[in-house]
Amino acid sequence: MIRRLLNAAGLAAGLLGLAGLLVPAGTAGASPALGPPPGTGCGHSSCTVSLEDLVKFSGNWSPHAHNPVDIPPPPCLWEPIGNTVTGSKFVISFAGPDPISLFDIDKSVAQARRLLAGTPPPPGTWFELPVNPKASPAGQAECLKLPLFAWVPPGQLPPTVPIPPATLRALALAHMTVPRIGSVLVNPAGRSYTNLPTFVDVTLAGAATEVTGQGQHYSTVTASLPDGSLSVTVWAMAQPVSLSAGTPDATVYGDGCGFMGSKASPGQMAHTGANQAIDCGVTYRHPGTGYALTAQIRWRVFWAITTGDGPGPLPPAANMRPLPNGNLDPITGTRVVPVAEIQSTDGG
Numbered sequence: 001m002i003r004r005l006l007n008a009a010g011l012a013a014g015l016l017g018l019a020g021l022l023v024p025a026g027t028a029g030a031s032p033a034l035g036p037p038p039g040t041g042c043g044h045s046s047c048t049v050s051l052e053d054l055v056k057f058s059g060n061w062s063p064h065a066h067n068p069v070d071i072p073p074p075p076c077l078w079e080p081i082g083n084t085v086t087g088s089k090f091v092i093s094f095a096g097p098d099p100i101s102l103f104d105i106d107k108s109v110a111q112a113r114r115l116l117a118g119t120p121p122p123p124g125t126w127f128e129l130p131v132n133p134k135a136s137p138a139g140q141a142e143c144l145k146l147p148l149f150a151w152v153p154p155g156q157l158p159p160t161v162p163i164p165p166a167t168l169r170a171l172a173l174a175h176m177t178v179p180r181i182g183s184v185l186v187n188p189a190g191r192s193y194t195n196l197p198t199f200v201d202v203t204l205a206g207a208a209t210e211v212t213g214q215g216q217h218y219s220t221v222t223a224s225l226p227d228g229s230l231s232v233t234v235w236a237m238a239q240p241v242s243l244s245a246g247t248p249d250a251t252v253y254g255d256g257c258g259f260m261g262s263k264a265s266p267g268q269m270a271h272t273g274a275n276q277a278i279d280c281g282v283t284y285r286h287p288g289t290g291y292a293l294t295a296q297i298r299w300r301v302f303w304a305i306t307t308g309d310g311p312g313p314l315p316p317a318a319n320m321r322p323l324p325n326g327n328l329d330p331i332t333g334t335r336v337v338p339v340a341e342i343q344s345t346d347g348g
Contacts, residue, residue, distance in 0.1 A: 051077060052175070053157060055168065056226060059233075060207060060219035061175045067328060069174040072167050075139030078127040078150065078158045087126025088112035091149050103148035111151060124153045129161070139164065160227045168232035169303045172223040173327060176236060177207035179217070181333030184295045185261075187269045191338040192284060195274045197253070199281040201261025202241055202295050202333060209238075216259050222306060233306040235320065236299040236328055243282060246292035246337075251283045261295065274342070282337075290336040301327040 051074065052063070081087050091105075091112045099106040115121050127150045131143045142162040150158040182205030192198040209217040217238040224231040241257040256263070256279030263279055264272075272278060282293060302320040 051163075051167070052171065054078075054161060054163065054226065055171055056224045057172065057175060057221060058224075059221040060177050060209065061172070061221040062177045062207075063175065065175045065177050067174050067176060069170050069327065071170040071174060072164075073132055073135075074161060074163045074167050075135030076129050076131045076143035076146070076161050078129055078161065081126050081128045081149075084115050084121045084124045084126070084151070087151065088116050088121070091126060103144075103146075105148055108147060108149040108151075115151065122153065124151050126151050127158045129158075157226065160225050160229070163225060163230070165230065165232050165305055168223040168225075168230065169234055169323075172221040172232060172234040172303075173236075173301065173323075176219050176221045176234065176328070178219050178236060178299065178328060178331065179204040179206045179209055181205070181295060181297065181331050184293065184333045184335035186281075186293065186335060186337060187262075187266075191340055193274075193340050193342045194284055194287055195342065197272055197274075197276060197278045197281050197283045198293075198337060199262040199264055199269050199272075199278060200241070200243060200257075200293065200295060201280070202297070203260075214259075231306045233304055235302045237302065239298045239300055241280065242296050242298070243280070244294040244296070245282045245284065246294065247284070247286075247288070249285045250291070251285070253278050253281050253283070256280055259297075284337070284339040286339070287341040288339045290338050293335045293337045294332060295335075296330050296332045298325075298330040299328040300325070 051071070054077075082090055089112075091108050095105050095109045099109040101107075112126075115124070129143065129146055129148055129150070131140055133140075135143070139162060146159055146161065152158055182203040185201050185203065186192070187199040188196070204217065207219070209219055211217050219236045220233060222231055222233045238259055240259055241254075241261045243252050243254050243257065245252050258280065261280050262269075275283065284291060301323040303323060304319040304321060
């Protein structure tokens, strides 16, 4: 567990008794780390504050979406140390008979005593703010501007902690919703024939998306700090369909695929003859009972620091910056295509 660090050599004489308690747990030669006293603490969901609880999301997102994204930890994050009674007693005990003003500890002690004087004490939760010693000096400095303890009533949150743009960006991407490929459509629809091109396009299903004027589907999520001081928007832009024929005995035409597959009209499809090149599809060379034709859509991810908690500007935005490929898994759909051989007669 990461704890707030203090340098005893740099403290006033009145802080020397406190210095040994504010070190990372498990540090050699250190006193016990600050934390909830044994046998106390909160045992229900309202007593925990996760990183997601401290961020507002908007756009194409869901709390149930968990894309495999590496989320860098913030420089500090609130941890529960007890309810109104147990937490207040801990704060008072921790501070000792002469509470110091550093990190507003004296104010927290005064508040704890007022809370315990209530008949009964009001419901609420006490939190402690550990600081990540691996955070940047600037991040640690921002955390050390905040109180060491905070008490909040049910349904409320402690003060906003400094969450850097990289963490907001990762959170937005982790909770982004993207659709699945609903159907892989082929023309001819029933079966294909050897040497006759099979046109391919797809439909999307599941999560809703936005669509640009050029027909490009995308998902976008904005993650914002509750106080509105920082917002980050992430866009996942669908790329043109790519195809796999399911057999090496086929010619794949993929260079002209649009965002949803072939852009040919029904009339163009109907009048395309054998062995003609097409924009998006497959020509099978040998008959088969069913080839697994696969269509795939990959995503290019962009991000930008934005303002407010709305969905952000429509792409392309001037300040959009790309992220490396592989941030989101591609979506894939498969269609079994039976292929018959075209029979011909010589008229004899």
